[in-house]
Amino acid sequence: PAKFIQQVRNEAGKIVWPTRREVVTTTIMVFILAAAAAAFFSLVDLGIRFGLTQLLQAVS
Numbered sequence: 001p002a003k004f005i006q007q008v009r010n011e012a013g014k015i016v017w018p019t020r021r022e023v024v025t026t027t028i029m030v031f032i033l034a035a036a037a038a039a040f041f042s043l044v045d046l047g048i049r050f051g052l053t054q055l056l057q058a059v060s
Contacts, residue, residue, distance in 0.1 A: 018026075
């Protein structure tokens with residue numbers, strides 16, 4: 001058990017934590033990309049809804 005704990009501590013010492021700036025930048029990018037994806041799928045949904053509405057009105 002002592003050797004295992006020593007190995008775990010050695011591995012934990014190799015961890016490189018991100019800086020505050022990296023975390024903030026990454027978080028902002030995630031929010032921007034999520035908003036872009038939401039806008040894209042919203043537009044696709046509107047387009048499909050419009051197309052189906054036009055198709056169904058033409059058939060009936």
